[in-house]
Amino acid sequence: MSSKTFRILNLLYVFCFLYGPLARPATPPDAPAVIVIQNATILTVSHGTIEHGSILIKDGKIAAVGQTVKAPKDAQVMDAAGQFVIPGIIDCHSHIALEAINEGSVSVSSMVDMEQVLNPEDIDIYRDLAGGVTAANILHGSANAIGGQTLVIKLRWGQPAAKLPFEGAMPGIKFALGENPKRSNFSVPGQPRRYPATRMGVEETIRAAFAEAGDYKKAWEEYNKRAAAGEKNLIPPRRDLRLEPLVEVLEGKRYVHSHCYREDEILMLLRVAKEFGFKVRTFQHVLEGYKVADELAAAGVGASTFSDWWAYKVEAYDAIPYNAALMTRRGVVVSVNSDDAEEATHLNQEAAKSIKFGGLSHEEALKMVTINPAMQLGIDKWVGTIDVGKDADLAIYNRDPLSAYAVVQKTLIDGRVYFDRQRDIAERPEREKEKKVLIEKLKKSEKKPEEKKPDATVPSGQKKPEMKKTEEKKPEEQPKPPQNGASDSAAVLSGGAL
Amino acid sequence: MSHARGRFQYRLCFINFLYLLSSAGGSAQSQPASSYAIMHAKIFTLSGSTIDDGTLVIRDGKIAGVGVGLDIPAGAHMIDAKGLQVYPGLFDAVTQMGLREVGAVSATVDSTETGNFNPDVVAATAVFPSSEHIPVTRAAGITEVLAVPGSGGFDSGGGGSIIGGQASAIHMGGWEIDEMLIKKSAAMVLNWPQVETQTFDFTTFSRKEKPYSEAKQEYDKQVNEITDWLERARHYAQAMEKGSAAGYDRDVKLEALVPVVRGELPVLVFADRAREIRNAVEFCDKQKLRMVLAGGKEAYKVKDLLRSKDIPVILRPMLTLPPDEDDPYDRLLSQPAELAAAGVKFAFASFDNSFARRLGQNAANAVAYGLPYDEALKAVTLYPAQILGIADQIGTLEQGKLANVIVTDGDPLELTTDVKYLFIRGQLTSLDNRHLRLYEKYSKRPKPQ
Numbered sequence: 029m030s031s032k033t034f035r036i037l038n039l040l041y042v043f044c045f046l047y048g049p050l051a052r053p054a055t056p057p058d059a060p061a062v063i064v065i066q067n068a069t070i071l072t073v074s075h076g077t078i079e080h081g082s083i084l085i086k087d088g089k090i091a092a093v094g095q096t097v098k099a100p101k102d103a104q105v106m107d108a109a110g111q112f113v114i115p116g117i118i119d120c121h122s123h124i125a126l127e128a129i130n131e132g133s134v135s136v137s138s139m140v141d142m143e144q145v146l147n148p149e150d151i152d153i154y155r156d157l158a159g160g161v162t163a164a165n166i167l168h169g170s171a172n173a174i175g176g177q178t179l180v181i182k183l184r185w186g187q188p189a190a191k192l193p194f195e196g197a198m199p200g201i202k203f204a205l206g207e208n209p210k211r212s213n214f215s216v217p218g219q220p221r222r223y224p225a226t227r228m229g230v231e232e233t234i235r236a237a238f239a240e241a242g243d244y245k246k247a248w249e250e251y252n253k254r255a256a257a258g259e260k261n262l263i264p265p266r267r268d269l270r271l272e273p274l275v276e277v278l279e280g281k282r283y284v285h286s287h288c289y290r291e292d293e294i295l296m297l298l299r300v301a302k303e304f305g306f307k308v309r310t311f312q313h314v315l316e317g318y319k320v321a322d323e324l325a326a327a328g329v330g331a332s333t334f335s336d337w338w339a340y341k342v343e344a345y346d347a348i349p350y351n352a353a354l355m356t357r358r359g360v361v362v363s364v365n366s367d368d369a370e371e372a373t374h375l376n377q378e379a380a381k382s383i384k385f386g387g388l389s390h391e392e393a394l395k396m397v398t399i400n401p402a403m404q405l406g407i408d409k410w411v412g413t414i415d416v417g418k419d420a421d422l423a424i425y426n427r428d429p430l431s432a433y434a435v436v437q438k439t440l441i442d443g444r445v446y447f448d449r450q451r452d453i454a455e456r457p458e459r460e461k462e463k464k465v466l467i468e469k470l471k472k473s474e475k476k477p478e479e480k481k482p483d484a485t486v487p488s489g490q491k492k493p494e495m496k497k498t499e500e501k502k503p504e505e506q507p508k509p510p511q512n513g514a515s516d517s518a519a520v521l522s523g524g525a526l
Numbered sequence: 527m528s529h530a531r532g533r534f535q536y537r538l539c540f541i542n543f544l545y546l547l548s549s550a551g552g553s554a555q556s557q558p559a560s561s562y563a564i565m566h567a568k569i570f571t572l573s574g575s576t577i578d579d580g581t582l583v584i585r586d587g588k589i590a591g592v593g594v595g596l597d598i599p600a601g602a603h604m605i606d607a608k609g610l611q612v613y614p615g616l617f618d619a620v621t622q623m624g625l626r627e628v629g630a631v632s633a634t635v636d637s638t639e640t641g642n643f644n645p646d647v648v649a650a651t652a653v654f655p656s657s658e659h660i661p662v663t664r665a666a667g668i669t670e671v672l673a674v675p676g677s678g679g680f681d682s683g684g685g686g687s688i689i690g691g692q693a694s695a696i697h698m699g700g701w702e703i704d705e706m707l708i709k710k711s712a713a714m715v716l717n718w719p720q721v722e723t724q725t726f727d728f729t730t731f732s733r734k735e736k737p738y739s740e741a742k743q744e745y746d747k748q749v750n751e752i753t754d755w756l757e758r759a760r761h762y763a764q765a766m767e768k769g770s771a772a773g774y775d776r777d778v779k780l781e782a783l784v785p786v787v788r789g790e791l792p793v794l795v796f797a798d799r800a801r802e803i804r805n806a807v808e809f810c811d812k813q814k815l816r817m818v819l820a821g822g823k824e825a826y827k828v829k830d831l832l833r834s835k836d837i838p839v840i841l842r843p844m845l846t847l848p849p850d851e852d853d854p855y856d857r858l859l860s861q862p863a864e865l866a867a868a869g870v871k872f873a874f875a876s877f878d879n880s881f882a883r884r885l886g887q888n889a890a891n892a893v894a895y896g897l898p899y900d901e902a903l904k905a906v907t908l909y910p911a912q913i914l915g916i917a918d919q920i921g922t923l924e925q926g927k928l929a930n931v932i933v934t935d936g937d938p939l940e941l942t943t944d945v946k947y948l949f950i951r952g953q954l955t956s957l958d959n960r961h962l963r964l965y966e967k968y969s970k971r972p973k974p975q
Binding site: 154383432435452453 | 627846851852880881883887890894895941961965969973
């Protein structure tokens with residue numbers, strides 16, 4: 029690729045950053061242009077609770093919110109009597125909708141990009157939608173000190189991969205510190221250990237990469253300067269796909285989301301960031317964040333943590349469910365994330381735990397899965413609260429969402445209903461019928477003697493081997509209760525390792 | 527913020543108060559109080575009706591009385607529980623409590639023995655009474671658990687025995703295991719074999735696929751092995767009955783299986799898929815074993831069979847994704863309601879230790895998806911006790927039962943409810959734990975210079 033293309037690409041990034049909102053698409057074609065949600069308890073997150081309130085949605089955006097809202101005659105009315113509306117939940121750490129998670133063969137895999145492996149047909153997108161999630165930070169795994177490029181998506185189930193990315197959202201990159209990048213808990217028999225194998229080596233890996241990236245950046249700046257001055261016969265520097273994303277980090281055009289656990293490694297990355305002149309946008313997991321909460325607050329870095337996971341490895345042994353509350357009280361912007369397709373289905377409940385563990389208020393707890401992750405991902409101008417002008421990304425519950433008894437009734441993205449519990453239930457008999465027809469078809473095709481497929485004898489009800497099992501899509505952290513049988517080994521396989 | 531700080535200070539005071547009273551928190555020399563009267567509480571007995579302004583009297587480890595206007599024993603420590611609620615302590619019916627400290631560190635994991643047939647290993651032997659998981663879990667109102675060996679787990683190295691050993695019902699408190707035991711041998715673990723067409727090879731670290739016929743052959747072989755073990759145990763039982771005249775050699779493994787073949791000890795059969803459950807039920811029926819199903823992701827598919835054979839189920843957490851991608855998204859959440867309507871008896875469990883404190887949350891989620899609340903509450907108290915044959919000792923608030931009791935400020939299944947007092951065997955037990963201590967310590971950290 030020529031240097032010109034590179035510059036255009038750079039420009040495009042700037043363009044996206046500055047003009048992102050203008051470049052965003054209009055309402056999807058099959059959503060009504062005007063919707064009004066009525067009689068709801070609206071938890072705006074930004075300006076309190078509105079009882080018996082209404083939300084007017086026009087062209088996918090929130091046009092009005094309040095107790096009395098003037099709705100045009102052609103508006104589609106959605107009665108939400110007795111129901112609670114909150115901003116759609118934002119999951120700041122997810123691995124759904126991906127064909128692969130870790131490029132773990134090298135310690136710096138910044139050249140790989142999660143956008144290239146988006147799978148819009150991953151059923152976990154729908155399952156998380158059913159949990160009120162409307163946007164998610166799709167991350168590379170934590171097998172290496174510097175991992176792959178990341179992106180924010182909206183959970184537009186049914187749309188192609190190209191429609192998933194959150195328009196205008198800053199791209200990111202995954203870093204990882206501690207046991208996972210030093211491969212403490214993963215080893216392949218017969219294979220030598222990969223560098224780094226210590227926290228010292230993890231730091232050195234990141235420093236070395238940024239030293240290179242700094243030189244690379246300078247080489248391009250020098251070249252561009254001379255080219256701009258009209259110098260002829262210049263040879264551009266060789267393009268380096270591994271260093272380009274790191275240059276973007278240095279230029280503030282790409283967020284760093286760093287997996288971490290221990291207090292010391294958190295401070296280590298802050299020092300490295302200071303040395304090389306970049307910012308850490310969020311610390312992910314950050315289970316010992318409560319020990320260095322003041323340092324996190326001073327650095328202006330976000331913390332995205334689990335509600336109550338602990339003891340699955342040594343670096344999670346000091347994890348406490350008070351982490352989110354303690355960091356919040358010391359001035360850190362905190363979100364509660366899932367790292368797991370199942371956990372994402374009840375992030376509202378996970379946020380509620382900070383009321384019990386640490387005494388956060390109802391609103392502070394709700395912020396941790398709405399506006400706070402939106403701020404951390406730089407998408408708060410579009411989502412995270414129920415305010416006029418923002419995207420109509422909403423979750424509607426049958427009762428206060430900070431309760432284990434609350435069930436999502438509808439999830440809207442860009443004003444379009446992507447999940448509707450009543451519709452889901454109503455459509456089940458039809459789906460069962462369709463499945464039966466397909467199974468019959470398969471059985472018939474398998475009866476032909478010339479087709480000897482190895483799995484032809486698999487009885488119905490058992491999945492064919494090539495189909496993915498739920499258990500295989502485990503989160504990188506793997507603390508969840510075991511599934512019976514063979515899936516245990518699959519869990520080890522995907523456990524942040526490979 | 528001020529509200530939050532207030533709560534925190536209140537909690538600290540409360541903990542200090544507990545320190546003064548607690549046996550586990552105090553020194554060994556101090557003699558704990560032997561009787562308590564919890565007054566003016568709303569008491570959910572789970573055996574009869576709920577008492578609005580009642581008294582619960584605890585004496586010498588047991589519930590001495592529940593009701594209105596009871597006589598308070600002289601010297602009883604009185605607790606004014608106005609505005610609070612009293613329940614039996616929660617029971618987590620499948621855990622690796624005390625058997626696993628840090629999942630990734632094998633030196634701290636004693637949950638699964640090597641080899642396929644270990645009927646003679648007993649969980650209680652390896653339960654670490656000082657495990658940090660015990661007080662952490664206790665703070666969630668859980669007063670007793672079943673510690674289960676050999677039931678797999680993500681840290682079990684992918685292995686897992688077929689006969690995993692004996693599960694022990696234990697109290698969540700006590701200086702040593704003898705004080706903690708409710709029932710040392712409460713169930714025999716049987717991991718029902720699966721027809722596995724996909725396996726993971728640890729020597730080459732790669733996924734392997736095999737044809738169904740081959741997988742089925744291996745499955746049949748494993749089932750035959752189980753049959754063989756039970757046959758031998760039966761012969762052994764006969765020899766034991768004849769005594770020394772039979773001149774048999776002692777075999778501790780077969781000896782451990784004798785109560786199983788005699789139908790005295792239930793078999794805790796781990797199975798999730800409908801086909802496996804069906805096969806296991808048929809097998810246990812034929813072998814005349816007392817089966818308790820554990821896992822049961824697809825129990826709804828065989829609910830009539832489970833009902834007709836009277837097989838109770840210990841369900842894995844509702845907060846688990848459905849096994850198949852074309853299952854309804856709420857398949858596991860709505861299953862308890864469906865099983866209850868069909869008359870299948872079940873209990874809830876965490877199947878874990880560090881997630882044990884989510885037991886109430888899981889039960890509440892089942893209610894959210896249609897299970898009557900009373901059933902959910904019983905599924906974490908009375909039903910596990912009944913299923914494991916210890917309901918004569920615990921599970922409800924009735925006179926004469928062990929005083930495993932919690933006093934809360936609300937619904938014990940709800941996320942935001944606090945446990946205010948917790949009794950195990952009639953002892954007011956500390957709610958202090960590793961997490962609270964770290965929280966207190968770092969809450970006090972001064973601003974860095």
